[in-house]
Each structure stands twice: as structure tokens, then as C-alpha cells.
Amino acid sequence: MAKKKLLGIPLPVFVVIVVLVILLFVSLLGGPIGSKLLKVFGIDFNLPEWASVPTPKPELPAEPLFHVGIIPVTNTLVTTWITIGVILLFGLLSTRKMKLVPSRLQVAFEYVVSTLLNLCEGIAGPKYGRQVFPIVATIFLFVFINAWSSLIPGYGSITLGIEHHGHLVDIPLLRGANTDINVPLALALVAFFTVWVFGFKASGIRYMSQFIQTKKFFQAFKDIVHLRLKSAAGNFAFGILDFFVGILEFISQFIRLVSFTFRLFGNMLAGEILLLSVAFLVPWVLSVAIYGLEMLVGFVQALAFGLLTLIFTSMAVAGHDQEEHGKEASAVSH
Amino acid sequence: MDAEGLKLLSAGLAIGLGALGPGLAIGMIGYGAMQSLGRNPEARGAIQTNMILSIILAEAVAIYALVVAILLALVV
Numbered sequence: 001m002a003k004k005k006l007l008g009i010p011l012p013v014f015v016v017i018v019v020l021v022i023l024l025f026v027s028l029l030g031g032p033i034g035s036k037l038l039k040v041f042g043i044d045f046n047l048p049e050w051a052s053v054p055t056p057k058p059e060l061p062a063e064p065l066f067h068v069g070i071i072p073v074t075n076t077l078v079t080t081w082i083t084i085g086v087i088l089l090f091g092l093l094s095t096r097k098m099k100l101v102p103s104r105l106q107v108a109f110e111y112v113v114s115t116l117l118n119l120c121e122g123i124a125g126p127k128y129g130r131q132v133f134p135i136v137a138t139i140f141l142f143v144f145i146n147a148w149s150s151l152i153p154g155y156g157s158i159t160l161g162i163e164h165h166g167h168l169v170d171i172p173l174l175r176g177a178n179t180d181i182n183v184p185l186a187l188a189l190v191a192f193f194t195v196w197v198f199g200f201k202a203s204g205i206r207y208m209s210q211f212i213q214t215k216k217f218f219q220a221f222k223d224i225v226h227l228r229l230k231s232a233a234g235n236f237a238f239g240i241l242d243f244f245v246g247i248l249e250f251i252s253q254f255i256r257l258v259s260f261t262f263r264l265f266g267n268m269l270a271g272e273i274l275l276l277s278v279a280f281l282v283p284w285v286l287s288v289a290i291y292g293l294e295m296l297v298g299f300v301q302a303l304a305f306g307l308l309t310l311i312f313t314s315m316a317v318a319g320h321d322q323e324e325h326g327k328e329a330s331a332v333s334h
Numbered sequence: 335m336d337a338e339g340l341k342l343l344s345a346g347l348a349i350g351l352g353a354l355g356p357g358l359a360i361g362m363i364g365y366g367a368m369q370s371l372g373r374n375p376e377a378r379g380a381i382q383t384n385m386i387l388s389i390i391l392a393e394a395v396a397i398y399a400l401v402v403a404i405l406l407a408l409v410v
Contacts, residue, residue, distance in 0.1 A: 060408055259394050266397030269404065304390040311387075 020285055027284040055280060060269075062180040063171045065160065075172055076180035079155070083145045083177060116140060119307075124314035128198065132313050135194050139187055140306035143178065147268060147298025150176025151291055156272075178268035178301075181261065188260035191309040192253075199316035207316070211250040213242040256312065260305070267301050345406035352399020359392035 007014065028034050038044070064072035094109035102110065116137045121129035149155070159170035177183045199207040216239035223232035271294045279287045335343070367385040371378065 060404070259398075262401055263390070263394040263397055266401045270397070270400050273404070300386065300390065304387070307383075307387060308390075 024282070024285045027286070028282050031280075031282050033281055062175065062182075063162075065162065065171065065173070074180065075175040076177045076183060079146070079149070079174050080177040080183060082174070083142060083149060086145055086149070087141055112141075113137065116306075120310055123307075123310050124317070128202070128314065128317045132194065132198060132310060135190065136306045136310045139191065139309060140302050143187065143264065143305050144299060144302035146177045146183070147302060148295060150174075150178070150268075150272070151294055151298070176268060176272060178264055179272050181265050184261045184264040184268075187264070187305065188257050191260060191305070191312070192257050194309060195253075195312045195316050198313045202317035211246045213246040214239070216242050260308070264301055264305060267297055271297055341406060341410065345403045348406060349396075349399050349403035352402070353396045356392045356396035359395075360389050363388045363392060 009017070029038060035044075062074035062076040064074050065078065066073050090105075090109065094103075094105040097103070098106060117130070117133055120133040120136055123129065124132055155174045155176060156172045158173045160173050161168045162171045196207075216235050220232045220235035220239055223229070223235055275287060275290055275294065278290050363385060367381055371381055374381075
């Protein structure tokens, strides 16, 4: 017997789609936007109390749950440790009984690791790619699992009543760790120092020579000794220019730190606020689509954080003969 | 206009004007990527990686504006 079809879609799927569209319209009309609009036409339509979503109150700083001594333990700290635990657990479980013919978990982990390793070696070359791989992979996995775990139901919705300035406030027990500015800042510092360490490792103290450029000054000095005054003046002028370029290069290192931090923090916080606002404005259905968007954003941001660390590192280790190439890459990245 | 209204207006302007540049930039990046993809379909992988990277870097500017807007609306 052939399956019943409606408009080329199997019947059960069609019914589900129709129900979803109806739900979307009802929630759109019953939500704050819809009720305001309908009031203009003199219709009073509101969702019942149990089905409407309360007005969101986004909190910018992470809320402390309790204090250990003078150190506040915030909800983002709890989720950070949960993420670390999850990564550790999967790592241990998948490498506990390693076999030549691997188990499913081992295959999955090997796939992740080898994809990341290929990426690293493709960009930073076989030698440095392997060396920088642990940091890049850790940053990627940490940011990625942080981002996706904060989409799990329960994050933000399980609250604890905490005494605060004499009255009880509800504080979410779990909150996406990337939405606390301290986590992106810490990761950005790690990435920043990685770049510098690799730069010094590859070219020693000469790594600083790209920030303090004096090559043209020496040439000018040589020209003066050889009494080529016109060329000396030209070299001196270019020397001043190069010197300022070096200073700008040095400053841009620190601007990277800021942009690393705020890129991740802003994206994740915006995602959280977007989810809250959409759930408030159009309850029920539409936020599912936003969840899909947030999964994409979380993945892309994790990839971006790891990839940028990798690219900046490979720029730092690029030798002086490849300086032109490095300049090109930095022209792309700013 | 009172202080509250001014604050909300400035938050809206911050993200609205701040999203203008990155929006143009992302459009141009997409334009360039599509053109090069049409001319050289074999280089799909490299184009895709670099396109996503450039989009992220352009989008970061919008995120700064967003952070400023959120700070204005929620904190200040």
C-alpha cells in the first residue's frame, strides 16, 4: 500500500508542519508584539499565564553562588569545571582501552583529533603545527563544549534562591562560561602568550626586531660615513617611518588581545540575550530556530578562536625570509 | 528628552551604526568569494576557510558595537 501524501509530503510530516505553523502564529499573536498589535484593533488576546514567558532580565556580570574565603564561586566557574570534567572524561574513556581496531568512542575522538591536527599542520607547517596543536585543540574543544553545553535545557533555568542584600534573589545555577568576560580574557591571554613564546622560540631575541625597526637608520649611518648624503637623508626618513610602523605593530599585538576577548564574549552574550528575547517576544516555537543559529555560532566561534591562535602563531614563527608573506597575512587579518 | 530616553537612543544608534560597516564588509567578502569560486571551483576549500575567517574578522567590529550597546542599555 502506498503511503498517503499531501502536497508531495508524507501525511504525518505534513500534520507536524501544519501544527508548528499554527503554534507559531498563535504564539506570535499572543506574545507581547501580537497583543499590542491586536489591541489597536480592539481585540484583547493574551496567552494564558502558564504559557507566557516572563520578561527576561539579562545579567552582565556572573553571579556569585557562594564564597570560599574571599573568593566568590560564580555560576560560570561551576560550568567551566563541568566542561573541563566532560573533556577529561571523554578523553580518558576513549583512550582507556586503545586497540588497533578501535571502539566507536575511540574512532570519534581520533576523528576530532586528526582533523584538528591536519588543520594545524596545513597552516603552520609540520614542525610548528605539531607543537602548537595541543593549545589550539584545547582552546577549540573548550570553547566549543562551553558554547554547546550552554544550550542544554537547565542552563539558566535551574535557579537557586540566594540571600543578597537582605532579600532573596533567584540565581541560575549554571550559565554558559563564555558569557563571563573572564573566561574569554583568560583564553585570549593564553593565545597571546602562545604567540609570543613561539615567536621567541623560532627566532630568538630577533623576534623583537619587527617591533623596533632600526635597519634603515644603520643604512643612513653607513651612507653618512660614505658621504652619500642624499641617500642618507632618504634612508633616515624611511627609518623614522619604519620605526613608527614597528610601534604600531607592537600596539596591534595588544589590540589582538582585546579583539579576541570581545569577539567571543560578545558573540556568546548576544546569543544568550537573543534566545531570552525571542522566547519572550514569540514564545514556544521560534526559539528552536534560534537554537540552530546558536549552534552554528558556537562552532564557528570556537573554530575562529583556535584558527586565529594558529594563524598568529604561524605568522610569528615565519622566518625573516618570509617576512613579506607575513605582512600579507597581517594585512588580511586587520 | 530625558536621560533614560537618551540612553536607549544611544544604545540603538551604537549597534545600528556599528552594524553598518561590518554588514557592507561581509557582503563584499561574500561577493569576492563567490566570484573567485565561479572562476576557480577547485579552490573551494581554501576559499571557504579564508572567507569564513574574513567574515569573522569583519563581524568582530559589529560585536564591539554590540558590547557597547549592551553596556549602554543594561549597565550604565
